[in-house]
Amino acid sequence: MTTARPRPTSRDVARAAGVSQATVSLVLGGKWHGRVSPGTAETVRAAARDLGYRPNLTARSLRLGRTRTALLVVPALTNEFFARVYAGAARVAAEHDAGVVLYPSPEGTGPARDPFESARSALDGVIASSMAADALGALHDGGLPLVMLDSNPKAPSAAATVNLDLADGMRQTAGHLLGLGHRRITHLSAGVDSWTFDVRARALDAALSGVPDVAAERVAADELSVAGGVRAAGRALSAAPAPTALVCDDDLLAAGACKAARRLGLRVPEDVSVTGFDDLALATAVEPELTTVRLPAEEVGAAGMRALVSVLDGRAARTTTLPVTLVVRGSTARPGG
CATH class of the missing domain: 3.40.50.2300 (Response regulator)
Structure with missing residues (x-):
């Protein structure tokens, strides 16, 4: 018959780390900053991990x-x-x-x-x-x-x-496309009223506005999805003259843009370049793989x-x-x- 090991206590953690129980309480309670050195805090956390120690959250909730x-x-x-x-x-x-x-x-x-x-x-x-x-x-x-x-x-x-530095993401995207020589650039924007998409739109407009010979347009997707990207990109690519690059507000729209291009007999990237935003798993599941802004x-x-x-x-x-x-x-x- 196997005897169950007793649950480790804060006293056990203190003994293993060579500190007081009060120090253990401060560190594991997240209140050690300015009161315990970072090295000691890590020693306490390591001892707790090694022992498999978990505080009694119910008791602490009642106390606090x-x-x-x-x-x-x-x-x-x-x-x-x-x-x-x-x-x-x-x-x-x-x-x-x-x-x-x-x-x-x-x-x-x-x-x-x-x-x-x-x-x-x-x-x-x-x-x-x-x-x-x-x-x-x-x-x-x-x-x-x-x-x-x-x-x-x-x-x-x-x-x-x-926040994420979304404006810089759009600046990097614009710089990449401009550096490749693109001058007819359409923004496939998310049809969502949100601060995050407003920042992207303003940053892209600012990055393109001062560049000679750039023709910048915006087409709003009716939904934030692959299907929404297909419809928006279909409208954009049917314009005359058609854009040579589509800047999409996220990877779902970008995947839809690639699909729309193929349906119109266009090649990505030979006939139209496509960029995304997010770097979801989808970005490497499509062919060709998406140039996109990676968000952590x-x-x-x-x-x-x-x-x-x-x-x-x-x-x-x-x-x-x-x-x-x-x-x-x-x-x-x-x-x-």
Whole structure:
């Protein structure tokens, strides 16, 4: 008969790390900054991992009157980008012994209903995408701290924002296409009224506006999907003169643009270059593979969770802007080449 090993305690962690139980409590409670050295904090965390130690969250919640549970509001998990945002938030939450409750909007990119009207007391804070911002009124009115993702940094209601450098992503895209010699460039924009897509449009307009001989157009997709990209690109490529490059607001639209080009008897990139935004798995599933702007989605969720933990622990939350990278693949080339 095998005897079950006793569950390790904070005293066991303290003994293994060579520190006091108070230090263990500070480190594992996320309150060690400025009170414990980074080296000691890592020693404590390593000892806890080695021992398989997990704090008694129920007891701590009763003691502190808080559950350390965040509500993550995103448009829809059918979009790979937001699934990766959740993965990043959940990873950091686990490191700080916090929890994440996920609420995707049932209407996709539209407003979501307040999902916890009768259980708001079970939440300590909210992390939300700007594309689901309309879901937040009731929750924020209840006094919960709010961290916004991909949102206007001047939003007065947010304790912090975590943004991607979307404008730089569009500047990199424009620079790449201009460097290849493209001068007839059409922007396939997402048909979504959102800060994130407004930033992309303004940045692309600014990057192209001062370049001689550039003919820039914009065609709005009727939905943010491959099918929406097919329809929008079909309209753009049927214009005279047709664009030599399509700049798409995301990879779904870009995949649709490639499909529309083939249906019209055009080759990508020989007849028309196509760029995307996000660098989803789809970007390397199509042929040719997409030139696209890589967005660090997991780090967006991770940074959002770190900011919320800072607020819950009484520390100032930092507003963060994460860099993005243009990944050049086979869907772009010199015009006519």
